[in-house]
Amino acid sequence: MKMIQSMRWYGPKDPVSLLDIKQAGCEEVVTALHHVEPGQVWSSEDIEKHRGLIEAVGLKWTVVESLPVHEDIKKRNGNYKAYIENYKSSLINLSKHGIKVVTYNFMPILDWLRTDLSFETPTRARTLRFEKQAFSAFDLFILKRPNAENEYSTDEKERATEYFAALTDTEKEELNNACLQGLPGSMGIFSAGDVLALLDQYKNIDEDQLRNNLVAFIADIIDTAEVNNIKMAIHPDDPPFSVLGLPRIMSTENDAKFLIESVSNPSNGLCFCSGSYGVRAENDLPGMIQRLGSRIYFLHLRSVHREGNGNFHEANHLEGNANMVQLVQEAIKLMRKENRRIPMRPDHGHQMLDDLHKEVYHGYTAIGRLKALAELRGLETGLNALH
Known part of the structure; x- marks a missing residue:
């Protein structure tokens, strides 16, 4: 049994085309309606149009990354009730068009954060x-x-x-x-x-409050997700520690365990990102798959190199601090045990070769992710052949 191999696609304006992704050997794309403002409903018409573009080149779309959570929901003030109803409506509309997994995060204000988007490696890739x-x-x-x-x-x-x-x-x-x-x-x-201005709005929200707000949000939407056969998959914090004084509540195994125990509905699950969790040395990545696997609905496979003093950079997928052999082995064991295929995408590939001379979405170049996917596919094929 193999992972469902995919790549992230940012829509028609993405420098990496759907045909590029098809040629890389993917079965599916992971994507979202990036033109829709956070908090607004994803209409059935927009979803159908987006899916049509994907299916026209012979790919599938079953995983959304991401359906953004409005800041009012994270703070649980302002118009949060209306935004939660909009979120439910989007889930219903997505279900009508074959979406099975919806990824989201609960990081205040900023998404993933880096200080250098073009760090040069010894090979002069970035x-x-x-x-x-x-x-x-x-x-x-x-x-x-x-x-x-x-x-x-x-x-x-x-x-x-x-x-x-x-x-x-x-x-x-x-x-x-x-x-x-x-x-x-x-x-x-x-x-x-x-x-x-946004930071000022979070000045009275600490980790406990943000964690309570997350649990309340999931409790509000999870019945809608379950009825519509959608699995919710939360992405961990990136980086997995406080920045700008903001609380971080999805950075460790205990954080993930707390969420799935607080809302026991099986539709409440995880996006397991080995890079984000891997920044913290105390996170036992293979053990997390073993212990939390029944709630892992999406895999982001990448490796970071921890440099010390809180510094890190994105390593090649088979290098760095993540033991990718062990991680893929555990994913195979999990799929066999539960008789299900788990969607996977390589994450944050290096900028290299011809892509060094192109305008790109940092971390999402074609060639770097093609290299990563080839390595992961080869690793998975070899491990499956051994067992």
Whole structure:
């Protein structure tokens, strides 16, 4: 039994076409209606049109990534009740068109965060990197978040000051753009003013409150998901620790366990991202698949290299700190045990070869993900042949 092999597609404006994904050997695409504002209903007509584009090249669409959760829902104030009803309507409409898994996250304000979108590897390919010192410099001297200095030690502030002083104007702009990268599927950049205004709205929300809001949200929608045969799959925090003073509540095995135990409905599940969870050394990745596998409905397979001091970068898929052989082996065992195929996509491929000269969605180039998918397919085929 094999994983359902797919790639993420950002829609008609994606530099990586559906034919590119088909030629890579994928069965499906993982995608979303990126043109619809968070909180608005995904109409049946829009979903059908999007699915038509995919099926026209012989691919399938059964996994959504992502159906965004509006900030009012995360804060549980403002118009959150209306946005929850809209979310339910979107789930119903998605079910009508064959969607089986809906991925989402509960990270406040920002999605995945890196300080360098073009970190050069020894082969001169480019990858994504997070450097804690660089982020501290951004926080203190570019964003100028109120009272941020109280969250850093004297040594950390001195290092950040030295780091920022050594940057050229161009490097400062690149750091700003990396840290304020727009939502996935967008080439846009958030403004510092927008982020500061949103941060102010979270000043009274700590981890416990955000965790309670997440549980309440899932409790509100899970019956709708179940009736419509949709599995909800939450993506972990990326990076899996607090940034900008914001709470992070989906960073560890205990976080994932808490959520699935708080809402026992089997439609409440996980997107297992080995890269996000893998940034924290205490997360036992193979063990998490063993212990949480019955609630894992989507796999993001990637590996990070933990550099120390909170720094990390995206490694090649068969390298870095994730033992990909063990992870794929555990996925195979899980599928055989439960007699089901799990959707999988390679995540955050390196920018390499011809893609070095193209405008791309960082982490989602064609060739880097093709290489990753080929490695993962070969690994899975070999492991299946051995057992």
